[in-house]
Amino acid sequence: xxxxxxxxxTPTPAPVPRTPRLASRQLPKxxxxxxxxxxxxxAAAIGAGFGLDSKIQWGLIALVLFVLGSYVITARxxxxxxxxxxxxxxxxxxxxxxxxxxxxxxxxxxxSNGSKVLDGTFLTHSMNNVLTIQPGGGIYHAIIGTVEQVxxxxxxxxxxxxxTAIYLVEYGKGALAKWVxxxxxxxxxxxxxxxxxxxxxxxxxxxxxxxATGFAGSLALAILMMPIVVRSTEEMxxxxxxxxxxxxLALGVPKWRTITKVVIPTALGGITTGVxxxxxxxxxxxxxxxxxxxxxxxxxxDPFKDPQASLPLYIYQQYGNxxxxxxxxxxxxxxxxxxxxxxxxxxxxxxARWKAPKTGR
Amino acid sequence: xxxxxPPSAAPPRAAKTVTRPGDRIFAGMSRGSGIFLLxxxxxxxxxxxxxxxxxxxxxxxxxxxxxEWNAGLNPPVFGIAVLAYGTIVSSVIAMLIAVPIAVGIxxxxxxxxxxxxxxxxxxxxxxxxxxxxxxxxxxxxxxLVPHMKGLNLWLDTYFGWTVIFDKQDPNSAARSLFTxxxxxxxxxxxxxxxVSREVIRQMPKMHEEAALALGATRWEVIRLSVLPFARSxxxxxxxxGLGRALGETMAVATVLSASPQLSAHLLDPLGGTFSQNIVxxxxxxxxxxxxxxxxxxxxxxxxxxxxNGAARLIxxxxxxxxxxxx
Numbered sequence: 023x024x025x026x027x028x029x030x031x032t033p034t035p036a037p038v039p040r041t042p043r044l045a046s047r048q049l050p051k052x053x054x055x056x057x058x059x060x061x062x063x064x065a066a067a068i069g070a071g072f073g074l075d076s077k078i079q080w081g082l083i084a085l086v087l088f089v090l091g092s093y094v095i096t097a098r099x100x101x102x103x104x105x106x107x108x109x110x111x112x113x114x115x116x117x118x119x120x121x122x123x124x125x126x127x128x129x130x131x132x133x134s135n136g137s138k139v140l141d142g143t144f145l146t147h148s149m150n151n152v153l154t155i156q157p158g159g160g161i162y163h164a165i166i167g168t169v170e171q172v173x174x175x176x177x178x179x180x181x182x183x184x185x186t187a188i189y190l191v192e193y194g195k196g197a198l199a200k201w202v203x204x205x206x207x208x209x210x211x212x213x214x215x216x217x218x219x220x221x222x223x224x225x226x227x228x229x230x231x232x233x234a235t236g237f238a239g240s241l242a243l244a245i246l247m248m249p250i251v252v253r254s255t256e257e258m259x260x261x262x263x264x265x266x267x268x269x270x271l272a273l274g275v276p277k278w279r280t281i282t283k284v285v286i287p288t289a290l291g292g293i294t295t296g297v298x299x300x301x302x303x304x305x306x307x308x309x310x311x312x313x314x315x316x317x318x319x320x321x322x323x324d325p326f327k328d329p330q331a332s333l334p335l336y337i338y339q340q341y342g343n344x345x346x347x348x349x350x351x352x353x354x355x356x357x358x359x360x361x362x363x364x365x366x367x368x369x370x371x372x373x374a375r376w377k378a379p380k381t382g383r
Numbered sequence: 384x385x386x387x388x389p390p391s392a393a394p395p396r397a398a399k400t401v402t403r404p405g406d407r408i409f410a411g412m413s414r415g416s417g418i419f420l421l422x423x424x425x426x427x428x429x430x431x432x433x434x435x436x437x438x439x440x441x442x443x444x445x446x447x448x449x450x451e452w453n454a455g456l457n458p459p460v461f462g463i464a465v466l467a468y469g470t471i472v473s474s475v476i477a478m479l480i481a482v483p484i485a486v487g488i489x490x491x492x493x494x495x496x497x498x499x500x501x502x503x504x505x506x507x508x509x510x511x512x513x514x515x516x517x518x519x520x521x522x523x524x525x526x527l528v529p530h531m532k533g534l535n536l537w538l539d540t541y542f543g544w545t546v547i548f549d550k551q552d553p554n555s556a557a558r559s560l561f562t563x564x565x566x567x568x569x570x571x572x573x574x575x576x577x578v579s580r581e582v583i584r585q586m587p588k589m590h591e592e593a594a595l596a597l598g599a600t601r602w603e604v605i606r607l608s609v610l611p612f613a614r615s616x617x618x619x620x621x622x623x624g625l626g627r628a629l630g631e632t633m634a635v636a637t638v639l640s641a642s643p644q645l646s647a648h649l650l651d652p653l654g655g656t657f658s659q660n661i662v663x664x665x666x667x668x669x670x671x672x673x674x675x676x677x678x679x680x681x682x683x684x685x686x687x688x689x690x691n692g693a694a695r696l697i698x699x700x701x702x703x704x705x706x707x708x709x
Binding site: 078079103104106107109110111113114115116117118120121124125127128131132135181182183185186188189190192193194198199201202204205206207208209210211212213214215216217219220222223224226227232245248249252276277278279281282299302303305306307308309312313334337338341349352353356359360363364367368371 | 661680681
């Protein structure tokens with residue numbers, strides 16, 4: 023465009039007569055690939071030449087060269103604005119790659135280390151009479167502890183959370199609802215260790231002794247779980263079309279029956295998903311369990327009496343033992359925990375997709 | 384999450400309807416559980432304060448400025464100076480690393496990746512947010528710490544003059560606040576990414592199309608229309624991430640080798656954080672020692688309360704998405 027204008031108006035200063043072009047010059051499509059290849063080659067040369075043994079350094083040099091190279095080349099061919107665009111693109115891509123590397127490494131390390139001792143015996147035996155420096159033992163007691171504690175926490179938090187969400191969506195107006203909404207949001211951010219300390223101090227104040235039962239742990243987990251359930255249920259209830267409520271109320275159905283028979287069944291899939299996701303969240307909590315349940319090496323089926331074990335706490339304790347067999351057990355337990363959490367997540371999201379509330383029209 | 388109008392739940396005129404006992408009970412129950420939630424929040428503050436006050440009153444050091452944590456001594460001497468410093472420094476490092484990368488990923492998902500890839504990636508990030516912190520801790524302690532050695536030496540050699548990156552004993556393990564910061568950054572990436580992504584996605588398509596029609600490049604579209612629109616959302620997403628980083632326990636407890644020293648040398652294995660100190664000292668603490676730890680937990684509670692409350696107030700302007708499920 024500017025080229026045309028320039029040629030129209032000014033006869034004198036154009037040193038080189040240029041043919042008018044509508045499209046500005048562009049780099050060919052393969053240019054980024056070529057620049058990348060060049061950058062990697064030069065980086066490898068530099069790395070080998072200066073004897074840098076860390077491959078991460080090679081990668082970083084290549085990255086810097088790539089960004090610089092594409093900026094300079096694009097700036098010369100396409101102009102500075104396009105060059106900035108290229109740089110932004112490569113920065114966005116590299117931030118994505120930077121994030122993927124540690125996350126991939128996390129999953130890969132857990133799977134490769136965890137599969138070493140993970141077998142049927144590991145799943146069905148406790149640590150009773152196993153010295154920490156020996157190989158052997160298992161996580162049966164920890165699985166029982168986690169399942170019981172999480173089950174109790176869910177039994178407490180899910181109904182309270184769902185009812186609170188019903189209050190916020192169906193009844194809530196005015197100051198109280200605003201305060202509840204705000205504090206639900208704030209509550210999602212409470213550090214798990216603070217929830218643990220709260221239950222601990224409650225035990226001290228009310229019962230004048232230290233807790234050390236699975237039940238105390240599940241109370242702390244319930245505190246962490248409740249706001250998550252409230253938020254997800256709230257969002258699901260909001261998706262239920264208002265016409266359904268109006269139709270039911272117009273037929274003379276009492277409000278509470280409208281809620282229990284029309285609104286909740288419509289949103290049930292989403293509510294289930296929310297509860298399962300929150301279970302996945304609290305199943306991995308370690309800090310409150312460490313303060314309240316203490317952990318144990320033997321099977322204890324009673325969450326109301328004596329210390330229990332728990333999967334995340336087991337990982338922490340095995341890590342704390344600081345020897346190879348314990349590390350192996352910790353990784354194997356980590357693999358079981360991660361598998362449990364991931365399966366719960368996938369199933370929950372599957373239910374969400376399958377039972378998504380029909381949003382009408 | 385992304386539907387049209389928020390329903391105004393109650394019918395317009397409920398005044399003349401007959402209230403049945405079932406209605407009253409159900410409404411009472413749901414209102415009651417809402418109130419219960421507020422009571423729990425209040426109870427947390429009250430119970431922690433009761434125990435904390437009794438502990439602090441017997442503290443022979445200054446609770447705010449004392450470095451060491453010796454609640455078991457007679458007389459007990461403990462303070463939160465080192466813990467507050469370590470908590471803030473490690474969280475700040477985490478934020479400096481995580482926020483730009485998280486915004487980059489959010490932009491990648493919404494604007495750069497092919498639609499299919501973006502969807503899958505968003506899903507993967509969701510899953511990663513669910514990885515328990517103890518597993519990050521285990522990975523950090525056994526995998527990350529040895530692998531930080533090269534980076535630490537490099538920083539020490541070329542940036543040692545900044546004091547911050549001066550490693551006093553080059554052979555010490557990388558169980559430092561710096562490593563903790565990096566690990567925390569990895570842990571809070573998913574939440575910051577998710578919330579920023581949701582905010583960016585709410586941006587009216589028209590703005591972008593207008594910018595594109597004026598001939599803006601993709602980066603100019605982002606800089607001139609996306610980022611200004613999403614700024615408050617990104618800020619509050621970062622603060623939610625900060626809240627997580629401040630309270631994170633297990634990842635710090637496994638990685639950091641704590642000592643009661645307040646030092647600007649971030650690569651040295653020194654310092655501590657609130658939650659790490661609580662877990663580490665809890666096992667050997669007697670009744671009084673636990674009260675002292677509760678006192679430090681109270682401080683942590685108020686810090687996270689402030690950070691989260693502020694983040695929520697900022698994000699409250701965009702009611703659609705709260706980030707609670709992120």
